[in-house]
Amino acid sequence: MKLSEAKKQFISSWGAFGTHWGINKTMAQIHALLMISPDPLTQDDLMEQLSISRGNVNMNIRDLINWGLVDRVIIPGERKEYFTAEKDIWKVATQIIKERKKRELEPMLKLLDQLEDVDGDKKDKNIKQFVDTVSGIKKFGQQADKMLQVMVKADENWFVGALVKFFK
Amino acid sequence: MKLSEAKKQFISSWGAFGTHWGINKTMAQIHALLMISPDPLTQDDLMEQLSISRGNVNMNIRDLINWGLVDRVIIPGERKEYFTAEKDIWKVATQIIKERKKRELEPMLKLLDQLEDVDGDKKDKNIKQFVDTVSGIKKFGQQADKMLQVMVKADENWFVGALVKFFK
DNA sequence: TTGAATTTTCAAAACTTTTTGAAAATTAAT
DNA sequence: ATTAATTTTCAAAAAGTTTTGAAAATTCAA
Structure with a gap:
């Protein structure tokens, strides 16, 4: 071509x-x-x-x-x-991750924190399902946040090397 | 609230x-x-x-x-x-990953494959930059693809457990 | 300074996506 | 078979987003 x-x-x-x-x-x-x-x-x-x-x-x-x-x-x-x-795709990716983490993930986690302590009887199935869903998402989001933090901070070669070993 | x-x-x-x-x-x-x-x-x-x-x-x-x-x-x-x-957020996430991988990542990788073997002298800086960019993105994408594949196949507990250990 | 080159702004136009709602199709009970 | 309940479809309207282009602002060389 x-x-x-x-x-x-x-x-x-x-x-x-x-x-x-x-x-x-x-x-x-x-x-x-x-x-x-x-x-x-x-x-x-x-x-x-x-x-x-x-x-x-x-x-x-x-x-x-x-x-x-x-x-x-x-x-x-x-x-x-x-x-x-920037032409190094790794730097492009970490830059995007850094920004989206800040713009989207972090505010979402902050909101979920507030929503988690909704008033009322935790035995009520509506409240229970709400709280379970919100805290499930929160835990998942925190895990993702932690993982992305490591990626963003890591040096390309270290990380790629480690990943390859880990996932091969 | x-x-x-x-x-x-x-x-x-x-x-x-x-x-x-x-x-x-x-x-x-x-x-x-x-x-x-x-x-x-x-x-x-x-x-x-x-x-x-x-x-x-x-x-x-x-x-x-x-x-x-x-x-x-x-x-x-x-x-x-x-x-x-589906209320298990892990399943929600893997389902989304699976679909987006199929709908977006895989077609992109296929295209990059084709674009990589552009005609002409690889010494020409325009060609060189094009090929370098495309193959950089391809390598990155393949790495991501492999990693996502592991995530999607993995059992929740195994994966989260491994990740926590790996990234803590 | 002046003024020509360049960049920035933003209201209006073009385009895209989403939503509506009523008609058509389907379903299932009698 | 008939009919009433329910779901699906889709053309048109509404809403949202992106793009244009010309005017305003800025920059810099002379």
Whole structure:
């Protein structure tokens, strides 16, 4: 397959993949394009290569920067801003895990804590089922939180090495 | 907090949580309500308790059944159909992992395989970056696939026990 | 400073997804 | 077989999200 065709396919399916994970298609496509580009790109490059408007590029780039997945790059002597993406997929993954843990998992665990001590007779089957469900989810979430914490902190090689041994 | 208030909060935040994971709000809310209900519910119960239309309940219940998260229950002597959700959160999680692995991860890995052998000189930096990115993602994805496979097959207690030891 | 290049913003438009509700289909009791 | 209860379907409406593009703001070189 030719590079240009392969690029198109990669960008388009990375975009579709993103939408299953709560990330918008354009953001994922910009990220895909930056990951496969050896050199940093400008907003105009992104507009042109993805056929999207300036405003769209600008907003999605901002989000990607907030997620810690893209960086602004200053090229001396150049007026325009350039952008580049982290290319080590392990770092991309841990960055996403770190952010989602903070944005989603931690608030959920905090809420479950509050919901766990609902008033009333624990013998009532409605209350019992509610509390059992909530505390089951809480325990599971705490376990996941702990595990993700270790992953995020771990050094790539140590972790991958350990995992391979553990799961092989 | 009163049970009715706690239920409302749980349902609403489980719905919001779902939207970050590519699941629609109503589907997640139906699932939440069924998880905290000790007895099976009918479509009418769901319509009433969540204030949504019959068609909406019907379609989302169908999806939940396809995901393997909800089951139809026949109650002898009752005309209506009843629905119940898996309440063991570990089973819920492995079921979701199994499905998403099949629907998303596996097709992505298949595509990456094809993209990896793009034509042209591997010395060209564009080709090199493309191939490096694609194979990096592929390796990572295969690793994840293997790990998830183990999780899904594992028995709850064995796995949780092993994880706790491993990550503590 | 000035002004040209560049980036940012945001209201309106386009697009996508979800929801509704009534009609059609199915089911099961008589 | 008939009928009433229940479930399913799906076109149209509503709601939600993303994209556009032009105006405003910012930046920087001269």
